[in-house]
Amino acid sequence: MDRTIYFISPKIREFLSEDPGSAGGAERQQYLLANELRKFGFNIGFITASGNDQLRSDGKFEVWESCPVKAGFSISFVVEFLKFLHSLYVTDADYYYVRGLPRIAVVTNLVLSLLNRSLVYCIANESNINQKYLYSHYSKPFLWAYFWMLSSATIVSQTESQAKSLREDYGVDSVTIPNGCEITPEVEFESSSKSLHVLWVGRIQREQKRPDRLLDIAEELPDVSFELIGPLDGEDAYCDRIVSRANSLENVVYSGFVDPDDIYSKYVEADLLLNTSDYEGFPNTFLEAWQSKALVVSMYYSFDNKLKKFKFGHQAPGIKKTKEEIAKLANKNLSESKGRAREYVINNYSISNIANEYAELFTQSSDKWT
Template identity: 30%
Template sequence: MLALTAYPVLAGRRDLRELGGAQVQQVMIARALVRAGIAVTFICMDYGQPEEEWIDGIRVLRTYGPNDGIRGLRFLHPRITGLFKAMRRANADVYYQRCSGMATGLMTAWCRWNNKPAIYAGASDLDFQPGPPNVHNRRDRWLFRRGLRQASAVVIQNPRQRDLLLANHQRDGVLIPSCYAPPSGELRPNPPDAREVLWVGMIRPVKRPDRFLALAKACPHLQFRMIGGAMGDTPAVLEYYAQIEKQAATLPNLHFMGFVPFDQADSYFDRAALLINTSDHEGFPNTFLQAWSRHVPSVALFDTGSRIDQQPPYCLVQDEPALSAAVQRLMQNEDERQQLAQLGHAYFVREHSPATTAERYLALLQDLKART
């Protein structure tokens, strides 16, 4: 697995703020595969860790650092040279990479030269849009599109991604839903006196944290909690984060926590009555799985395509007024909230357990090896 930015999540490094849903999901999948008997190697960027180590049964190889090399030349060295060296050292049967970017094209090129199957896994609906719009460098967009064409298989998270992949790239995808493992054993439903309305995500425009602030302002009688750090350290990213933090400070019924390490943020689902997702685009939110596993119902403005008994396992709304109305209704109606919680939990058990995800990946891996 080319998991370049996943090391902070895997190692539980609280001093590093590289935390996104894609990294969390890749660690979850890797641990599920290890439990299923698959030997998993992570290729990670250099965050000061040893050149090689083992974490949770996963072999971890270090490659280049985020800022290593001379500007203008670092793409060739150490990025291409370091990545290819680590891939040779991994000596895997199948290679896997998640998230759109240059690494997709580099991985598939190396795999073609060495007769190895390569899997690309989408992390967001944006990965399959024309462009894609979340990759800003022209060279990296070209590498990603080339890699997407050359991948032996493309893993998608939801039915919408299948439609986008077919329409924009003329490829079919293998649907493997995301998974989530509770931190310790089987989780129990949250207590009926849980009253917090929770939002968890990176503070970036596509996640629309401004909608959550507007929701808290429209519902002064409810208690809200917001968890999330800045996605990077560029001036624009930090300025946007500062704007959200400043606006949050004006709302007395909102507790803005900023960045919280994943294992700590996970615990706040135990006290939530509702989870809110305000994103314009997603792949499949890990936060849904954290909530549903605990019988915490969710409200969102986008459709993942998930259905159980022809119903989405969460409250799907179309705009901000509908979001406010749904939240107030659910917080006032315990029976309706519990019905939605049961629906979400049933869908989680059916589709998103680590064992189910591992079985689906095992089938894909066996198919790719048979075709090699």
């Protein structure tokens, strides 16, 4: 009997639309995973936000435009929320998958428990399980429901550190499945420039991604070229300052949003990917950079402390140390390390292998729920 999986994500409609707009790594990861899981015989659907743009009509997925974006007390939100509950009832899928999005996950879990169905919840990043963050952003009644969801749903962690935190802080066992990467054909690129080229990819926002740190470094390394890629996704004033500063620096280019299908050419042209985030889950950008033979310098995210072990990954906490690390790499021959980076991703993180792990999880979960 065919099994059906529904991915619940308000922003994935941007990736399903004819014009992807500001679709991010989380949406791309779910879209890639959905396509791979179809090869295992699963029927795939999406519950996403409503919108005016045209969705892709390739017939591969069933799409319900009923996922709330922001909570509120307006009539439009109430109507949208009721449509969301209706879609959960009518779709009658075998599995529902939510990545991050604590509020949507809690509501989904409550409804599915009444319908005698179960949720697969994937930890998106450390903020989903960091107790200090949770207690500062959510009410206690909500957190009671959230903690109950963690204990009743099937939980997927992306890293061993997330699995450890779930186990020690919440008494919750999880299945660790990392992100996967679409392996593209190898492309050789010979730059005409002798300067190091550093790429930054992510949403332009202050709370997590902190692109302002890249600009601080760029100001002190005028001989290194930097490219900033990503949609504006934060406070207007902050985004305006980032774009203005980037345009004022001769060694920085702000390229805005780049279609996910075109992003690999940017990685191929880069020597380094710089990550300036306060926290991450499991960055797609690391895998995309490595498979394109770009090295990674991360300011704070440690990749389960693996960056210290790999010569194609470097961790340098703080602006000063990051600047020094980039300056040091600018004077090195990086070709050998770049080759090892691509080989590592192919052997460990191809999306086909990751989808196989999810297929096993959904099959085992089906046995448990029936």
